[in-house]
Amino acid sequence: MTKVKEQSTRNQNKGISELSCPITYVMNKIGGNWKATILYYLMSGPKRYSELKKLIPAITEKMLAQHLKQLKEDNLVFKKEEQLKPPITIYSLTPAADELRPILMAMADWAIKDNKRVQDLMTEPIEK
Amino acid sequence: MTKVKEQSTRNQNKGISELSCPITYVMNKIGGNWKATILYYLMSGPKRYSELKKLIPAITEKMLAQHLKQLKEDNLVFKKEEQLKPPITIYSLTPAADELRPILMAMADWAIKDNKRVQDLMTEPIEK
């Protein structure tokens, strides 16, 4: 659960840019390799920890737990725990995250389109 | 201009997720602290290298140059060089990046809204 040196130049820059640039603000919240992905999968409905793990096989336990915690702190996911044996934990989107829904959808659409565009470029006939 | 070890688990995971998850695909293209920001500033029109540097004071030369290069390789920016003394370089958005415009705008809007929401939470009266 690595700690962060708040005084590092890197973090200072993050802070400064976040104040002056809304895009940076968003990136600080859903950037990284996993946070947006987690939210994306939660968009189809609340999920258990283990379900998320199954949906995103490439993620490690550490990253999943860590990012879920951060998303919770940023008011983007709710966490509901049933203290059973074995325990059950359900994660779901907050209203704030729900407003990201059209954005993430649009990003997904763009990805499909862009990927097709790249494929087309790569399979272009060599000869004129 | 640090090289990347293509075989690292981290990179493998990036690749795997990119294939199965459109969001990861987008994040690999505009993620990180600076790429989306650069695109955002280019949305208001073509800019010179030095103009971008001025618009994003917190970015270092290295990051700006490096990310511009990657954005170019990803077909998100055009680079037009005038071989003068001193040289002039103009960066502008490609059609692919232009399709990201509504998405980045929506992200910016969300940022403003979310930031306000967070501020409100923090200034909530302590007493019931």
Add this chain to the structure above:
DNA sequence: CAGAATCCTATACGATACTG
């Protein structure tokens, strides 16, 4: 099941100096 703790590596990023 849902995670926390520990340890480790790769990479992202910053600072600075240099160049056509």
Add this chain to the structure above:
DNA sequence: CAGTATCGTATAGGATTCTG
């Protein structure tokens, strides 16, 4: 002006083990 090169540090992320 528009970069590149080199070096150093901090963080992101992975592997593994442990626990209520």
